[in-house]
Amino acid sequence: MTAETVKPAPETNGAPQDFVPPYPHRFETLPPVWKLIGLAKKNFLAIWTESDFQSRLRSKKVINRELFVVNRPDVVREAFQTRHKELQRKSPQMRHSLEPLLGDGLFVSDSDTWTKRRKVVAPIIHGSRVPGFAPIMIETIEEKRADWAGLPDGSEVNVLAEMGHLTAEIICRTIFGRTLGKDYASEVVQGFADYQKHIDQVEIISLFGLPDWLPRYRRRSVRSSIKRILTVLDEIIDSYAQQKESGEDSVIGGLLEARDEDGKPLSRAAIRNEAAVIFMAGHETTANTLAWAWYLLSQSDRVRAKLQKELDTVLQGRTPAFSDVPNLPYTKAVIEETLRLYPPVPILAREAMVDTSISGKPVPRGSLVLVVPWLMHRSPKLWHAPDAFRPERFINPKAKKPNKYGYVPFSIGPRICAGLQFGMTESILSLAMLAQSFDLTLKDGTDVQPVARLTLRPGDELPMNVHARHP
Numbered sequence: 038m039t040a041e042t043v044k045p046a047p048e049t050n051g052a053p054q055d056f057v058p059p060y061p062h063r064f065e066t067l068p069p070v071w072k073l074i075g076l077a078k079k080n081f082l083a084i085w086t087e088s089d090f091q092s093r094l095r096s097k098k099v100i101n102r103e104l105f106v107v108n109r110p111d112v113v114r115e116a117f118q119t120r121h122k123e124l125q126r127k128s129p130q131m132r133h134s135l136e137p138l139l140g141d142g143l144f145v146s147d148s149d150t151w152t153k154r155r156k157v158v159a160p161i162i163h164g165s166r167v168p169g170f171a172p173i174m175i176e177t178i179e180e181k182r183a184d185w186a187g188l189p190d191g192s193e194v195n196v197l198a199e200m201g202h203l204t205a206e207i208i209c210r211t212i213f214g215r216t217l218g219k220d221y222a223s224e225v226v227q228g229f230a231d232y233q234k235h236i237d238q239v240e241i242i243s244l245f246g247l248p249d250w251l252p253r254y255r256r257r258s259v260r261s262s263i264k265r266i267l268t269v270l271d272e273i274i275d276s277y278a279q280q281k282e283s284g285e286d287s288v289i290g291g292l293l294e295a296r297d298e299d300g301k302p303l304s305r306a307a308i309r310n311e312a313a314v315i316f317m318a319g320h321e322t323t324a325n326t327l328a329w330a331w332y333l334l335s336q337s338d339r340v341r342a343k344l345q346k347e348l349d350t351v352l353q354g355r356t357p358a359f360s361d362v363p364n365l366p367y368t369k370a371v372i373e374e375t376l377r378l379y380p381p382v383p384i385l386a387r388e389a390m391v392d393t394s395i396s397g398k399p400v401p402r403g404s405l406v407l408v409v410p411w412l413m414h415r416s417p418k419l420w421h422a423p424d425a426f427r428p429e430r431f432i433n434p435k436a437k438k439p440n441k442y443g444y445v446p447f448s449i450g451p452r453i454c455a456g457l458q459f460g461m462t463e464s465i466l467s468l469a470m471l472a473q474s475f476d477l478t479l480k481d482g483t484d485v486q487p488v489a490r491l492t493l494r495p496g497d498e499l500p501m502n503v504h505a506r507h508p
Contacts, residue, residue: 054337054338054339055337055422055425055426055427056333056336056337056340056425056426057424057425057426058332058333058336058378058424058426058485059485059486059487060082060415060424060487061080061082061083061085061486061487062083063085063086063087063089063090064085064086064087065086065087066086067086067097068084079488080487080488080489080490081383081384081411081489081490082383082411082487082488082489082493085409085411085412089106089108089409089412090108090412090415090416090417090423091416091417091418092106092108092412093108093109093112093396094106094107094108094109094112094395094396094398095108096398102403102404102405103400103401103403103404103405104404104405104407105395105398105400105404105405105406105407106407106409106412107395107406107407107408107409108408108409108412108413108416109413109416109418109419109443110419110439110440110441110442110443111396111442112395112396113408113413113442113443113445113449114442114449114450115395115396116387116395116406116408117385117387117408117442117448117449117450117451117452118442118449118450118451120393120395121450121451121452123389123390123391123393124387124388124389124390124393124406125147125148125151125387125390125451125452126147126148126387126388126389126390127144127145127147127386127387127388128386128387128388128405129388130386131145131386132145134491135491137259137260137263138232138262138263138266138267138313138317139310139313139314139317140306140307140309140310140313141154141306141307141310142154142307142310142311142313142314143155143158143311143314143455144314144317144318147390148390153297153298154303154307154311155455156297156298157295157296157297157303158292158295158311158455159455161288161291161292161295162288162315162455162456162459163455163458164457164458164459167359167458167459167462168359170211170459170462171358171359171462171466172359173207173210173211174207174211174462174463174466174467175356175357175358175359175466175470177203177206177207177210178203178207178466178467178470178471179356179470180206181199181203181206181471182470182471182474182475185471185474185475185503186474186505188503190503190504190505191502191503191504192502192503193480193500193501193502193503194500194501194502194503195498195499195500195501196328196331196332196477196499196500196501197324197325197328197494197495197496197497197498197499198498200323200324200325200327200328200331200467201226201230201320201321201324201328202222202223202226203324203327203467204319204320204321204323204324204327204463204467205222205223205225205226205316205320205324206222207319207320207463208315208316208319208320209221209222209225209316210222211288211319211459212288212289212312212315212316212319213273213288213289213312214289214290221269221272221273224265224269225266225269225270225316225320226320227265228262228265228266228269229262229266229316229317229320229321231258231261231262231265232259232262232263232266266313267309267313270309270312270313271309273289273312274289274293274305274308274309274312288312288315289308289312292308292311292312293308315456318454318456318460319456319459319460319463321381321492322381322382322460322492323381323460323463323464323467325379325381325492325493325494325495326372326375326376326379326381326460326464327464327467327468328494328495328499329375329378329379329495330371330372330375330464330468331477331499331501332479332485332495332499332501333371333374333375333378333426334371334472334477335477335478335479335501336426336479337426340371340426340428341476343367343428344367344368344371344468344472345472345506345508347365347366347367347368348365348368348469348472348473349473349508351364351365352469352473354473354508356470357466357469357470359462359466361469362462362465362466365465365469366432367428367432368465368468368469368472369431369461369465370428370429370430370431370432371428371468372461372464372465372468373428373431374426374427374428374430374431376446377414377420377444377446378414378415378424378426379487379493379495380410380411380414380445380446380493381446381492381493382410382446382448382491382492382493383409383410383411383489383493384407384408384409384410384411384489385407385408385409385410385445385448386405386406386407386408387405387406387407387408388403388404388405388406389401389402389403389404389405389406390402408445408448408449410445410446411489411493413443413444413445414444414446416443419437419438419439419443420437420438420439421436421437447460472506473506473508474505474506475503475504475505475506476503476504476505476506477501477502477503477504478501478502478504479500479501479502480500480501480502483499483500485499
């Protein structure tokens with residue numbers, strides 16, 4: 038997207054100090070299909086009209102596929118909860134984009150494979166295990182804080198890359214163990230960044246209704262990224278025996294030792310696939326959320342001051358522990374509002390496996406059903422001043438906000454992200470520990486625009502200046 042195609046941030050109808058971050062131009066009427074496909078290849082956020090943000094349920098035929106956009110809590114619940122069995126399959130675009138890397142991992146599998154694997158994998162990363170992972174999170178964030186403290190005041194850093202490496206270190210150390218995580222994090226994070234940059238964003242083959250078995254062309258750069266990541270994962274799995282003997286615990290150990298309902302272990306391929314899923318979901322989405330949070334804070338003096346006041350009052354200069362997380366409601370609200378404005382996966386697409394219906398409207402087999410957090414999280418029907426950055430809406434009981442099916446940054450229903458509590462805890466602790474010690478200001482002249490490919494990022498980089506705080 039170019040700066041010319043992005044609508045300037047309008048004045049909010051809320052308080053005058055609310056910051057309204059930029060967003061792509063919203064069409065008054067739907068452009069022709071050929072133009073939509075071209076826009077989607079560059080940025081999925083650029084294809085929507087003003088009316089899409091207010092709609093409840095609408096459909097449109099794109100080439101040979103019927104598309105249904107589900108955009109209110111009641112129909113989201115029907116599509117992703119009530120109709121889960123019929124609508125559990127990810128879209129062809131998502132499956133063919135990620136299967137080369139994730140195989141039959143939870144993120145892209147469905148039916149019996151998904152059901153059996155979820156029972157095995159979910160307990161390994163369940164929210165009940167997060168307190169045990171918190172010390173690794175805090176240790177890793179402390180290292181990042183020390184790195185920044187060693188920089189000259191005002192130094193420029195690429196915050197998107199910095200948060201990427203931070204969350205990669207955290208997820209690597211919790212999945213692979215402290216030693217292996219530290220050795221391999223940079224290699225895997227760069228592989229994921231390259232993969233997302235080069236993978237095709239629109240599945241033209243599937244829009245024509247052609248079969249899944251038809252071979253898809255993969256660019257050399259994509260194949261290289263896949264090989265880079267999977268080679269590292271194979272080396273880590275091979276090294277686990279030594280780690281186990283040293284007494285270190287890790288998620289990869291849980292995967293290797295897990296047994297299904299028949300008492301059988303996961304296959305080597307399944308272990309690698311699930312490790313790749315956990316890494317992708319646990320690193321990329323949280324890194325983007327933190328990068329967006331830093332950008333939003335840098336543009337809102339009011340929110341930044343309230344956040345810093347909470348941190349200074351509650352923590353009084355000490356490093357937070359896991360037990361402090363419930364006592365940081367405004368910090369949590371900043372993360373929640375960031376997830377509302379910039380949901381990491383802004384389009385949740387499913388394919389109808391059989392003929393079904395939504396709200397009485399027939400949904401033929403093969404149709405695509407889209408729940409679009411980017412639309413629903415900014416719907417004026419569900420939110421007051423929907424484009425404004427206002428964390429208070431998550432802690433003010435009188436603030437207008439929908440039920441859980443209207444706020445879905447981690448998806449919803451049976452396929453809700455199993456690592457939800459891990460990601461929220463990691464985000465809150467990272468923001469709390471770093472904002473305790475630093476102010477980040479946007480580099481002069483930087484034009485930040487949201488761009489969605491597989492995930493929603495603030496462009497390819499986010500240059501900011503790091504300034505030490507002295508509360």
